[in-house]
Amino acid sequence: MKDTFKHKGMRKKLAEIVAAKGITDKKVLKAIEKVPRHLFIDSSFEDHAYQDKAFPIGADQTISQPYTVAFQTELLEITEGDKILEIGTGCGYQTAVLLELGAVVFSVERQKELFKKTSLFLPKLGYRAKKLIFGDGYKGFTAEAPFDGIIVTAGAPFVPKPLLSQLKVGGKLVIPVGEDIQVMTLFTRTSEKEFEKEELGEFRFVPLLEDRN
DSSP states (O other), X not given: OOOOHHXXXXXXXXXXXXXXXXXXXXXXXXXXXXXXXXXXXXXXXXXXTTSSOOEEEETTEEXXXXXXXXXXXXXXXXXXXXXXXXXXXXXXXXXXXHHHTTOEEEEEXXXXXXXXXXXXXXXXXXXXXXXXXXXXXXXXXXXXXXXXXXXXXXXXXXXXXXXXXXXXEEEEEEEEEOSSSXXXXXXXXXXXXXXXXXXXEEEOOOBOOOOOO
């Protein structure tokens, strides 16, 4: 698990590419520059790790495009100590970016093999989420609600009500909504019963799996 000067240089370039696409939050760009993305993907893709592309990570899942990770993260407007719920841990790349921003992260993963692999892998890199949960992301994580922010890293055919209910007033939910193509949607809880909704362009994600048992 090497992180060389060459890798660091490639990350710097990647952060510049992401910035050129419109990401302005300096802390988010710094996190993209810091997280060793090549360690999160199959070594056969290592040469491509710092391109702004998504890649397969097994279990029919992908590691999101860095721009998408930065875009979703920027929407959360994280300040240090914010309690963030991530739906879809995947390989842990997005988790690591959230941790770099000083968030207290709870992350739910539905795929058993990814959950086991990432639970062991993240601490090896020095990334410690508050809790990684094997479970159904549609249900959120009531034990630790409410959250300052919730980020969904897979395409949801609809907005799960439990996620909205687990936001603090002032909290934000960032979720890609749709079947084949998703619309990035930002919900801000303005009061106990009211939410503001913004739609922020089209993206493509793997589907958010639901526990059908």
